[in-house]
Amino acid sequence: MADPILEGRGLTKRFGGLIAVDGVDIAIERGEICGLIGPNGAGKSTLFRLISGVMRPTAGTVTFNGRPITGRSAHDICVAGVAVTHQIVRPFRDMSVVENVMVGAFFGHRPRPRGRGGARAAAMEELEVCGLADRAESPARSLTLGGHKRLEIARALATRPKVLLLDEVLAGLNPTETDRTLDLVRTVRERGTTIVMVEHNLRAVRGVCSRIVVLVEGRKIVEGDPDAVLTDERVVSAYLGTAAHA
Amino acid sequence: MARNAAFAAIAIAALIAVPFVAPHAEYALDVLFLIFLYGAMATAWNLVGGFAGQVSFGHAAFLGIGAYATAIMTQNGISLWISVPVSALLAGAYSLVIGIPAFRLRGPYFSIATIGIGEATRLIARNWSSLTGGVSGLTLSSAPPLLLQYFAALALLVAAVGLAAWIRASRFGYALAAVRQDTDAAETLGVATTVAKTQALFLSACILGVAGSVYALHYLFVSPDSVFGFSTSIALVIMPIIGGLGTVTGPLIGAVIYTFIREQLAATLANVDLLAFGVLLIAIVVFEPRGILGIADRIRRMRKPPAVTVPDG
Numbered sequence: 001m002a003d004p005i006l007e008g009r010g011l012t013k014r015f016g017g018l019i020a021v022d023g024v025d026i027a028i029e030r031g032e033i034c035g036l037i038g039p040n041g042a043g044k045s046t047l048f049r050l051i052s053g054v055m056r057p058t059a060g061t062v063t064f065n066g067r068p069i070t071g072r073s074a075h076d077i078c079v080a081g082v083a084v085t086h087q088i089v090r091p092f093r094d095m096s097v098v099e100n101v102m103v104g105a106f107f108g109h110r111p112r113p114r115g116r117g118g119a120r121a122a123a124m125e126e127l128e129v130c131g132l133a134d135r136a137e138s139p140a141r142s143l144t145l146g147g148h149k150r151l152e153i154a155r156a157l158a159t160r161p162k163v164l165l166l167d168e169v170l171a172g173l174n175p176t177e178t179d180r181t182l183d184l185v186r187t188v189r190e191r192g193t194t195i196v197m198v199e200h201n202l203r204a205v206r207g208v209c210s211r212i213v214v215l216v217e218g219r220k221i222v223e224g225d226p227d228a229v230l231t232d233e234r235v236v237s238a239y240l241g242t243a244a245h246a
Numbered sequence: 247m248a249r250n251a252a253f254a255a256i257a258i259a260a261l262i263a264v265p266f267v268a269p270h271a272e273y274a275l276d277v278l279f280l281i282f283l284y285g286a287m288a289t290a291w292n293l294v295g296g297f298a299g300q301v302s303f304g305h306a307a308f309l310g311i312g313a314y315a316t317a318i319m320t321q322n323g324i325s326l327w328i329s330v331p332v333s334a335l336l337a338g339a340y341s342l343v344i345g346i347p348a349f350r351l352r353g354p355y356f357s358i359a360t361i362g363i364g365e366a367t368r369l370i371a372r373n374w375s376s377l378t379g380g381v382s383g384l385t386l387s388s389a390p391p392l393l394l395q396y397f398a399a400l401a402l403l404v405a406a407v408g409l410a411a412w413i414r415a416s417r418f419g420y421a422l423a424a425v426r427q428d429t430d431a432a433e434t435l436g437v438a439t440t441v442a443k444t445q446a447l448f449l450s451a452c453i454l455g456v457a458g459s460v461y462a463l464h465y466l467f468v469s470p471d472s473v474f475g476f477s478t479s480i481a482l483v484i485m486p487i488i489g490g491l492g493t494v495t496g497p498l499i500g501a502v503i504y505t506f507i508r509e510q511l512a513a514t515l516a517n518v519d520l521l522a523f524g525v526l527l528i529a530i531v532v533f534e535p536r537g538i539l540g541i542a543d544r545i546r547r548m549r550k551p552p553a554v555t556v557p558d559g
Contacts, residue, residue: 078434
C-alpha cells in the first residue's frame with residue numbers, strides 16, 4: 001500500500017490496568033471497503049474512537065491524507081474528512097429527521113452551506129441516498145431501528161467525509177434491512193468515500209469488504225483477503241473461543 | 247414566522263404607546279418595567295440553560311458585575327454611553343474567565359460548579375470593600391426619568407428576544423440544540439461544542455450586564471446580597487422553566503408570571519411568593535416539563551386532533 005488515506009501506527013489505549021487497544025498498526029487504502037472484525041471486547045469500537053478523536057490514544061499516531069491528526073478534537077477530525085457513526089444510535093431526539101442531518105451539513109461540511117436553505121438541500125440529498133427522504137419531517141425518535149441506523153449514516157454523509165467509519169450499522173437489522181444497508185454502503189463507496197466497517201455479520205463482511213482486519217484482545221492478529229482471513233485458523237479459534245494462541 | 251413577526255410588531259407598538267396613553271399610571275409602568283427587565287434577564291439565561299441545555303445557578307454574577315460597574319462608573323461621573331457598554335463587556339469578559347474552566351464539566355457537575363462561582367463572586371463583592379463598598383453596597387444619587395428607564399428596559403427586552411429568535415433559526419442555534427441533546431454526537435458531526443457553549447454564555451452575560459446597568463439606575467442602590475444573591479440566580483432559572491425551557495417566548499411568559507406573583511404575594515405576606523414558586527415549579531416538572539407553552543400546545547392538539555405539529559415557541 002503506497003499511499004494510504006488513513007493510517008494508525010502503534011495505537012494503544014489503556015484504561016487503568018486494562019489495555020483495550022494494544023499497539024495496532026492499521027492502514028486504509030483510498031477507495032476500499034475494509035472490514036474490522038473480532039470478538040466482543042476486542043477493541044474495535046475503541047480503535048474507532050481513537051481514530052475519530054473521541055478518545056485520545058495513550059500511545060501511537062493517526063495520519064490522515066499524510067497529515068498527523070493524533071490528539072485533535074473530534075469536531076476538527078470530522079471537518080477534516082473522517083466521519084464516524086455510533087454503534088448505539090444517538091439521534092438528536094427533539095429534532096426532525098432532516099434537522100438531524102442538517103447539523104452534519106452545517107458543521108462538518110466545507111465550504112459551509114448557504115444558510116438554512118443550503119443545509120437543508122444538502123441534508124435532503126443524503127436522505128435521498130439513504131432512503132429516508134419520505135421521513136424527512138418526522139421526529140427522529142419515531143424511526144425504527146433500521147431507520148435510526150440509516151439516519152446515523154445520512155448524518156455522517158452530510159459532513160462529506162473522505163473516510164467513513166461505520167460501527168456495527170447492521171446489528172439488530174432484519175435480512176431485508178441488512179441488504180438495503182449493504183447496498184447503501186456500496187453506493188457510498190462508489191461516490192468515492194473510503195469505508196471502514198466494524199461488523200459482526202461475517203456473511204455481510206465477506207460480501208461487501210475487499211479486505212479484512214481482525215482484532216483479538218486489542219491486538220491485530222491477521223489482515224488480508226476476506227476468504228483467506230475468515231478461514232484462518234487463528235480467526236476461527238478466536239471466534240469459537242478455544243485457545244487463541246495457536 | 248411572518249405571523250410571529252407581525253404579532254411582535256403590534257405588541258411592541260402597543261408597549262411604546264402605553265406611557266403616552268396613561269402617563270400617570272406609575273404603578274402599571276413600574277410593573278411593566280420590571281417585566282421587561284426580568285424578561286430580558288430570563289431570555290438571556292435561556293440562551294445557555296434552555297438552548298444549550300447548560301443549566302446555570304450562578305447567573306446573578308453577570309447581573310451583579312453589570313450593576314456594580316455602572317454604579318461605580320456613574321459615581322465617578324462617567325457617561326452612560328460609555329458605562330453601559332463597558333458593563334456589558336465586563337460581564338462578558340467574566341463569563342469567559344469562568345466559562346472556559348466550567349464547561350470542562352458536564353450536566354449536573356456544571357450546574358453545581360455554577361453555584362460555587364455565583365457564591366464566590368458574591369463573597370468577593372462583600373469583601374472587596376474599597377471597590378464595592380462591602381456589605382453596605384453603593385448608592386447612586388439621581389435616577390434617569392422613569393420614562394427613559396421604561397424605554398431602556400423595553401429596548402433591552404426586544405433586543406434579547408430578537409437575538410434569541412434569530413439564534414434559534416440560525417446555524418448557531420442548531421449547534422446549541424445539538425449540544426443540548428447529545429454533546430458527543432454533536433462533536434462527531436463537526437460541532438465545536440465548547441466554543442458554541444462559550445459563545446452562548448458570553449452573549450447571555452453581556453445581556454445580563456446591561457440588565458445590571460438598568461437595575462442599578464432604577465434602584466439607585468446595589469449590594470452584594472441583592473444583585474449577586476443566590477435568590478436572583480434562582481429567579482433566572484425559574485422564569486424560563488415556568489414559561490417553557492428552550493423556547494423564544496417562554497422566558498418572557500415566565501417573567502410575566504414571576505413578576506405578578508412577586509408583586510401580589512410578596513406585598514401581602516412575606517415569603518408566600520417563595521411557596522408559590524416552589525409549588526408551581528414542582529407542578530411543572532411533574533405534569534408538563536415544557537412549561538406554559540407546553541400546556542398551550544396540548545390544548546391546541548386537543549382541539550385539532552389529527553394535525554401533527556411541532557411546537558416552536
